[in-house]
Amino acid sequence: MEKLYGLERTTMERQLSRADLPGLAEEEVRRRVTFVVCGGGATGVEIAAEVHDLLEEELREVFPQVARLAPGVLHSALKACNDYAAGIESAAKVKCPALFILGERDQMTPRKAATPLIHALAGARTVALPSGHSIMAEAPDATLDALIEFIPAPVPAK
Numbered sequence: 275m276e277k278l279y280g281l282e283r284t285t286m287e288r289q290l291s292r293a294d295l296p297g298l299a300e301e302e303v304r305r306r307v308t309f310v311v312c313g314g315g316a317t318g319v320e321i322a323a324e325v326h327d328l329l330e331e332e333l334r335e336v337f338p339q340v341a342r343l344a345p346g347v348l349h350s351a352l353k354a355c356n357d358y359a360a361g362i363e364s365a366a367k368v369k370c371p372a373l374f375i376l377g378e379r380d381q382m383t384p385r386k387a388a389t390p391l392i393h394a395l396a397g398a399r400t401v402a403l404p405s406g407h408s409i410m411a412e413a414p415d416a417t418l419d420a421l422i423e424f425i426p427a428p429v430p431a432k
Contacts, residue, residue, distance in 0.1 A: 365394035372398040373424040375417060377405040399424060 293306035372395045376385050385402065392398050401420040405412035 362390055362394045365391050368395050371424070373420065374398060374400045375409055375420050376400060376402045377407055377409045377412070378402050379405060380407045380409075382407040 289306055293303045298306075374388060374392055376388060378385070388400075392400055401424075403409055403413045403416045403420070405416075410417050
């Protein structure tokens, strides 16, 4: 469900993340997670079913831990990542091999956002997988394959 008849999936996901902000009254949380589907015809029913599947199945599968988080935890974690300012300078100090595994459909941290970090790590390898942001949940086999190919096999002891 990338698009629901013009309604972007990311719009819904963004609204759900806004409901996770610390200090919101329960009434405001409910308002932010309420979606109204207008129309009782086939299109309205289909959209309502897709929204239900997104909320009850897909997001719970990809983010099962979110349901257990205290209010505000997700927002605080994302804010901390966003506020960290020394990433490029720190990356330039890395001297070991590095692998970036990126999701081709990642809208939270798109590939172009990773480009400066990739360039800061001399000799870094990049693999793009057919997934969104939750690469290990969405493409577990491809993630494992990329890691196996990247990590050298152990040398047997003599």
